[in-house]
Amino acid sequence: MTITTIGTAVRLRAVTRIFGTGESAVTALDAVDVEIPPATFTAVMGPSGSGKSTLLHCAAGLDRATSGEVAIDGVSLTGLSERALTKVRRERVGFVFQAFNLIPALTAEQNVGLPLRLARRRPAPGQVEQMLAEVGLADRARHRPSELSGGQQQRVAIARALVSRPAVLFADEPTGALDTTASREVLRLLRTAVDRHAQTIVMVTHDPYAAAHADRVLFLADGRVVDALDNPSGASEIAVRMARLEER
Known part of the structure; x- marks a missing residue:
């Protein structure tokens, strides 16, 4: 199934990812075609082992596809050296993970500013402070991760991911470790x-x-995009679609 729109922030063309070789080879992604338009929010779902995390890792340049082409913000990742790929991720991509991945020794403010320092970019005056304010943590700027709740740590991670205004933000189960209230925030x-x-x-x-x-x-399902739902009406509609997949 090919998902296509006009204008793309992320494009996967015939992307296949195989782990292992010979009889032990496992096809995690099977000739996936996806195009994701800019300024949109796309969720990826599927049963365990369906390939959703592999799709995200390949799309974000964290893992290389076995074959096919991946492009982010018009830049093809295919054939890039590790150094060039790192540069693309640093300049065009933001990440949010289930485990937060904050640096324990750094304050919230320092964690948020880290991507700019790694890219050797001087933050604009008030840039980091503004990002913390946008996620509701202006008063926690000097707190370290151990002094923050799980939800607050994830909000710092979101601020860190967005501070450089990346072309694409990839989020892998960002609410998986949070309670209901923190998840909603x-x-x-x-x-x-x-x-x-x-x-x-x-x-x-x-x-x-x-x-x-x-x-x-x-x-x-089984490494392929088998269904899509635009503008879902709610969780129940999505749950019905998921149930159908799990019955396959």
């Missing part, structure tokens, strides 16, 4: 980033409620 922030700042977001999730915040939901 994180999802609200992601949705706001799309609506207010025209951010492109691609999120892997197992949660229909989380996916309901997206503009489009892609459903994977």
